[in-house]
Amino acid sequence: MAAPDHLFNLRNNFYLGAYQAAINNSDLPNLSPDDAIERDSIVFRSYIALGSYQLAISEIDSSAPTPLQAVKLLALYLSDPSNKESTIASLQEWLSDPAIGNNxxxxxxxxxIFMHEQDYNEALKHTNAGGTMELHALNVQIFLKMHRSDYAERQLRxxxxxDEDHTLTQLANAWLNLAVGGSKIQEAYLIFQDFSEKYPMTSLILNGRAVCCMHMGNFDEAETLLLEALNKDAKDPETLANLVVCNLHLGKPTSRFLSQLKLSHPDxxxxxxxxxxxxxxxRAVQSVA
Known part of the structure; x- marks a missing residue:
C-alpha cells in the first residue's frame, strides 16, 4: 500500500494559487527530511508569489539544502532588476555543478527564471527531461509561450x-485548450468550473474562468469574476491585465486598472x-506634423 502523501493539500493550495492557505497550513507533523525540505520550498515559494521576496532572502541561509538555495535565487531574481545578471550567473554555476545540477x-x-527572460530554449535545456509533475507542467507553459501547442500536447499526454486527475495535469489541459481555442474553450471553462466547486476560490481559478468567458464573448460574466478576483488580491497582475482587456470590450474606462498594473508590475x-x-x-504623429 502506498504511503500517505502528507504534502498533498499543501501542494494543491500552491498549484491553485491559494498561497496564504499554503503558508497557514504548513505546520505538518512527522515529515521525513525530504518532505520537510519540499514543504519549506513550497512555503517560501508561496511567500515569493505573494511578493514577500525579502522574507525568503533573509530566512534561507547559505547552509540550507540545494532546493531552498534555488528558491532563494528566484526571490533574488524577482526582487531587484539590478540583481538579474548576478543571479543568472550564480544559477548557471550551480547548474554546471555535477553534484547538484540535476536537482x-x-x-x-x-x-x-529563463522563461521570465523569454529565453525559452535555455529554459527547456533544464526542464525538458521532466522528472516531476511541476517540471512537466512548466514544459507545457514554455511550449505554449513558443506557440508550439503540438509539443505542449505531447507533454500533456x-x-x-x-496521473490524469492530478491538479497540474488538469491545469495544463486547461492552458492547452485555451491556446488551441475554438470548441476547446468550453472544455477549459469546465475544468476551472470544477476547481471552483472542489476548492476555495483563488485569483488563479477566477482568472481562468474569466479568460474562458472572454473567449466565448461573455464579457459581463468575465467582469464579475475578475472583480471578485480583484477583491482577493488587488495587485494581481493577471487580474489587472484581464480587467483592462475586458473593459475595452465592454466600452468601459480602463485607465485605473492600467495605472495600477503600470505601478505594481511595470515589466x-x-x-x-x-x-x-x-x-x-x-512617432507617426510627429512624422506627419
Missing part, C-alpha cells in the same frame, strides 16, 4: 499517463505592448 527544484527554478507584457504602441503612435 529537480534547481532545474524548475532555472526554467522559471505524458502527464495524463502519470508586464501588456504594459510593454501598450507603451510600444504609444511610442509608435507618437
Amino acid at each position: 529537480p527544484t534547481l532545474r524548475l527554478i532555472a526554467g522559471i 505524458v502527464m495524463q499517463q502519470i 508586464h507584457m501588456l504594459v510593454k505592448r501598450i507603451s510600444t504602441a504609444e511610442e509608435n503612435f507618437d
Whole structure:
C-alpha cells in the first residue's frame, strides 16, 4: 500500500494559487527530511508569489539544502532588476555543478527564471527531461509561450499517463485548450468550473474562468469574476491585465486598472505592448506634423 502523501493539500493550495492557505497550513507533523525540505520550498515559494521576496532572502541561509538555495535565487531574481545578471550567473554555476545540477527544484527554478527572460530554449535545456509533475507542467507553459501547442500536447499526454486527475495535469489541459481555442474553450471553462466547486476560490481559478468567458464573448460574466478576483488580491497582475482587456470590450474606462498594473508590475507584457504602441503612435504623429 502506498504511503500517505502528507504534502498533498499543501501542494494543491500552491498549484491553485491559494498561497496564504499554503503558508497557514504548513505546520505538518512527522515529515521525513525530504518532505520537510519540499514543504519549506513550497512555503517560501508561496511567500515569493505573494511578493514577500525579502522574507525568503533573509530566512534561507547559505547552509540550507540545494532546493531552498534555488528558491532563494528566484526571490533574488524577482526582487531587484539590478540583481538579474548576478543571479543568472550564480544559477548557471550551480547548474554546471555535477553534484547538484540535476536537482529537480534547481532545474524548475532555472526554467522559471529563463522563461521570465523569454529565453525559452535555455529554459527547456533544464526542464525538458521532466522528472516531476511541476517540471512537466512548466514544459507545457514554455511550449505554449513558443506557440508550439503540438509539443505542449505531447507533454500533456505524458502527464495524463502519470496521473490524469492530478491538479497540474488538469491545469495544463486547461492552458492547452485555451491556446488551441475554438470548441476547446468550453472544455477549459469546465475544468476551472470544477476547481471552483472542489476548492476555495483563488485569483488563479477566477482568472481562468474569466479568460474562458472572454473567449466565448461573455464579457459581463468575465467582469464579475475578475472583480471578485480583484477583491482577493488587488495587485494581481493577471487580474489587472484581464480587467483592462475586458473593459475595452465592454466600452468601459480602463485607465485605473492600467495605472495600477503600470505601478505594481511595470515589466508586464501588456504594459510593454501598450507603451510600444504609444511610442509608435507618437512617432507617426510627429512624422506627419
